Each structure stands twice: as structure tokens, then as C-alpha cells.
Amino acid sequence: MSDDNLLHERPDTAPLVQGWSAAMEPLRYPVPSRLGQGADWPLRVGTEDMYDVVFRESPVDMAMAHAVPVWDWMPNSLAPLQAQYDFVSAYPDRAILCGAVDPLYHGVDGALKQMEYQVRELGARSFKFYNGHVDRSWRCDDRDLAYPLYRKAHELGIDMLQFHKGLPFGEWDVELLRPIDLQAPAREFRDMNFLIHHLALPYFDEAVSIASRFPNVYLALSGVLNYLRVAPREVQKQIGKLLQYVGPHKLIWGSEAAMTGPPAPFLKNFMELQIPDDLRDGYGYPQITHEDKRMILGGNMARLLGIDVPAKQRQLAATGT
Numbered sequence: 243m244s245d246d247n248l249l250h251e252r253p254d255t256a257p258l259v260q261g262w263s264a265a266m267e268p269l270r271y272p273v274p275s276r277l278g279q280g281a282d283w284p285l286r287v288g289t290e291d292m293y294d295v296v297f298r299e300s301p302v303d304m305a306m307a308h309a310v311p312v313w314d315w316m317p318n319s320l321a322p323l324q325a326q327y328d329f330v331s332a333y334p335d336r337a338i339l340c341g342a343v344d345p346l347y348h349g350v351d352g353a354l355k356q357m358e359y360q361v362r363e364l365g366a367r368s369f370k371f372y373n374g375h376v377d378r379s380w381r382c383d384d385r386d387l388a389y390p391l392y393r394k395a396h397e398l399g400i401d402m403l404q405f406h407k408g409l410p411f412g413e414w415d416v417e418l419l420r421p422i423d424l425q426a427p428a429r430e431f432r433d434m435n436f437l438i439h440h441l442a443l444p445y446f447d448e449a450v451s452i453a454s455r456f457p458n459v460y461l462a463l464s465g466v467l468n469y470l471r472v473a474p475r476e477v478q479k480q481i482g483k484l485l486q487y488v489g490p491h492k493l494i495w496g497s498e499a500a501m502t503g504p505p506a507p508f509l510k511n512f513m514e515l516q517i518p519d520d521l522r523d524g525y526g527y528p529q530i531t532h533e534d535k536r537m538i539l540g541g542n543m544a545r546l547l548g549i550d551v552p553a554k555q556r557q558l559a560a561t562g563t
């Protein structure tokens with residue numbers, strides 16, 4: 243996020259940045275942080291900044307750094323791959339790389355080559371996709387544009403694909419971000435795990451329906467838990483419903499740290515989260531347990547990535563990094 247990585251000549255760039263900053267501002271906690279306290283757009287988040295924010299200012303052991311394949315307003319994309327790679331290679335014990343490609347931006351052949359490069363040379367363990375865009379979008383069940391990418395991921399030994407769903411940027415067509423186009427891929431690529439980010443809001447019920455029926459579809463709570471302070475009731479209802487229909491073993495925390503500041507206060511809030519009695523009585527939601535929270539905050543991701551948690555804890559304690 244920086245001014246020199248913006249396509250100023252596009253008339254929709256300035257409104258996007260203003261709208262984004264306005265949306266982010268109330269989500270940030272006023273805590274001292276290396277990133278400062280405002281939600282300024284021209285924010286350059288360096289490798290050491292991110293280490294401090296995530297690992298020193300917050301009780302976090304490991305993180306996944308996502309490249310964000312959005313070139314609509316940013317020539318170098320939002321969250322460039324190189325920056326994520328620099329972070330992961332500086333702290334390889336703690337950080338894991340999620341690469342990113344787009345079959346229209348790169349072309350299918352270019353995307354396949356990029357995937358090979360990102361896995362073999364950069365060590366990517368997953369891929370992030372944004373199928374909705376302001377100008378050129380694609381569907382996740384497109385057999386010509388999307389399926390070759392899933393096949394390539396499988397060939398490269400990757401079994402986790404992640405999708406930005408819901409939360410359109412600027413004037414994207416929101417319906418492109420419905421999660422329904424992940425059903426056919428989930429049926430056809432049984433060995434692949436599909437992560438739907440942001441609960442696909444405003445398509446929450448569709449995301450719940452899909453994740454509850456497909457064993458290989460997971461939901462990432464990225465961005466959603468940031469609302470726990472400003473809209474606690476809404477989040478309690480969402481989490482209650484997710485626990486009831488999807489299950490705690492398929493929910494994954496996400497911090498949005500670069501945009502909303504250190505994860506620490508959000509984590510504290512989440513650890514204090516309870517499902518109120520009237521929601522439990524009225525909707526049959528279960529109470530959230532400590533074990534549920536343990537799974538959501540890393541247990542599930544560790545299981546999916548094959549990380550031995552006790553061994554990793556011993557390693558981090560020994561190295562002190």
C-alpha cells in the first residue's frame with residue numbers, strides 16, 4: 243500500500259483508496275504499534291515492520307504471508323509477491339508463503355509457469371486467487387481458465403487453494419464473489435482443500451451451506467473477527483452458526499494485520515468471546531470452547547499443512563526467534 247503503487251490515471255482509484263481507508267479506520271485498535279495508529283493508505287510495510295507487528299507486538303507463533311493478486315488499481319499488485327517472499331525468507335521458521343496468480347492477468351500458460359516458479363523457487367505452500375475484478379473477471383469453476391491451475395497445483399504437491407470471496411473492492415460486481423462456483427471444483431478435485439476467505443460476506447449463508455456439505459471446503463475468518471469489538475453481536479451470531487453447521491475443525495483465523503494493525507487486541511478479544519445464552523437458547527448454537535479456539539487460531543491450519551505443533555513449539559523456544 244503506497245501512493246507510488248497506484249494507477250492514479252484511473253478515475254476510480256482515488257474513490258477506492260478513500261473508501262478503503264474509511265472502512266478500515268474503525269476496525270483498528272488504538273494501540274501503540276510500529277505501523278502507527280491511523281489507517282493511512284500510503285503505508286509501506288517492510289519485512290522488519292511486519293515481524294514486529296505480528297510476532298513481537300502480538301502473541302503469534304506462525305503466520306502465512308499472502309501475495310494479493312489485485313492489479314486493478316495497483317501496477318505492482320496489492321501485497322506484492324516479492325514483499326511476501328522477502329518476509330518469509332527472512333523468518334523461515336515462523337512464516338509460510340502463499341503465492342498468487344491470475345489466469346487472465348498472467349494468461350493461463352503464464353499462470354502455470356508462475357505457479358511452478360513460486361513453488362519450486364520461492365517455496366510457496368498454497369495459492370491465493372481473486373476471481374472478481376473491476377474489468378476482467380473469471381469464474382472459479384471455469385474449466386479452461388481455472389481447472390488447469392488446480393491441476394498444476396496438485397502436480398506441484400500443493401493441496402490448499404485459497405479464494406477471496408465476498409468483500410468486493412470498489413465497484414467490482416459482488417455476485418462474482420459468491421462462493422457457489424467452488425462447489426464443482428470441490429467435487430472434482432477431492433484431494434485439494436479449498437479455503438473461502440471473509441465468510442464470502444454478504445454470501446455468508448451460501449458459504450456455510452457449502453462448507454457444511456463439502457469435506458474439503460474450509461472457511462477463513464479473515465477480516466470477520468476484526469468486527470468483534472465494533473459489532474460483537476453480529477460476530478457472536480456468525481460464530482455460533484459456524485460452530486453449529488460447519489464445525490470448529492473447519493474454521494481458520496486470519497488477521498489482516500497489514501491493514502488493521504497488530505493482531506494482539508483482536509486475539510485477546512477472540513479469547514474472551516462467548517456465545518451469549520439467548521443466542522444458544524434461541525438458535526441452538528453451541529458454546530465456543532477453549533479447544534475450538536485452539537483449532538481456529540492455528541490447530542486447523544497446522545493440521546492442513548502437516549505442521550507438528552509440539553515440535554514447532556520446541557524449535558521456536560530453542561531458537562528464541
Ligand SMILES: [Zn+2]
Pocket residue numbers: 406407439440
Ligand atoms: Zn481477501
